[in-house]
Amino acid sequence: MTEVFVNMGEISSSKNQGILTTVGLGSCVGVALYDPQVKVGVMGHIFLPQSRPNDPQAPPGKYADTGIPAMIEEAVRLGASRSRLHAKLAGGANLFPNLSMSSTSIGQQNINAVVEHLKKHGIPVVSQDVAGSHGRKMRFFVENGVVTVTAIGKDPVEI
Amino acid sequence: MKEARLDFLRELANIGTGHATTALSQMLNGRLFQLVVPDAQMLPFTEAAEYMGGAEQVVVGIFIVISGDVKGHMAFLQPLESALVLLRLLTGIEQPELDELGRSALQELGNIMVTSYLNALSTMTNLLMVPSVPGLAIDMAGAVWESVLAGAQVTDEVTVIRTRFSADGEDIEGHILFLPDHEDFEKVARLFGLGEL
């Protein structure tokens, strides 16, 4: 079974089999899109909510506003149907809670942005393990759509 | 352009880490503490977590916001093993625990490290650089790195200064990220006679 690692800002996909994994989700949000009928899975690792003019070469998966549409396109390319797609989320934590650099932490801003863009495209979020103050590892099993989330010192949780 | 910027940051790193290491060795009360010349690298930000030994490796990270004449952020990251060595040397406890006191000691170590670094730069430039109360995270390298980068709003490359220490026969590693806001970095560069970087 092939395991593909999805780095910050990347988008990877698979059909029928394989594991899409992203390690070290801090303030970033890991998004797993799945069409259970055709077993198409796409994973993204979103870094910030909005793309910016001073980073024109950025891969679309880096920002929520460009990443979500890009992920949907990729799913459709592999044969998924928009109406059947659902999403599972992990991450968006605040690892330095006592710093409070802005009223809403970057992690929470990412969660809000991802949810907003998914909603805009009519994709429901069926489960999530987000916020808090710890890092997460997310594994997406494309064969059955199962997503497990692990944090240091905690048992893996299926979402 | 990039080389000049890197060289300049290396220069700042030499001064800053020298000062910080003196402070650190003082805290460790006369333990032999040598600094191996810091090595500065410019990394595409996606590689940063791998730089320290893999995104899943546990690291200790201190993160502060800088205010004053130079605004920005600063972080000091260490693989957990290195942090535990420092903790052992600092507390005299053979197997130090990461309980509240242990975390507090690590926080203080990191705080003195980054503040001494800023003090050195401040003396050189006559610019005020005020550190905030530090944040401490002990977690997967990937998670800590991206939280630091997102917090500092760094979207492209990041300059990492890798420093290696030797204390009491043990090898310790530490990584410093000095992340001034763009305009303020220019301010500092100009003071050194360097034009637009």
Added chain:
Amino acid sequence: MAKTVLITDDTAFMRMTLRNVIEKNGYQVVGEASDGEEAVALYQELQPDMVTMDITMPKMDGITAIKEIMKIDPKARIIVCSAMGQKPMVLEALSAGAKDFLVKPFDAERVVESLRKIGS
């Protein structure tokens, strides 16, 4: 001779370290504060002979705490113990009323020297 000390630092480890140094040298630690707000409250309650004060703290920073304590007691003996040793900060602390400024990390002798000097 001044004997009682209130320790202020946001790090438990530093409070513990200072306490050890201070008590080993014949002084009595009557209280510990973890931020400036607590320091001001404890000063009023405990009326210590001397205070050690960190600068970078949550809720209320050290400079503000110094000013507040000086309002309560213009004769307060406050010794700053902070990693932040940049000149404008040192000057601000001293003009706010602090009697001495120790830059972290400091050795035990330096702390004791300051306590003796300020306490007499």
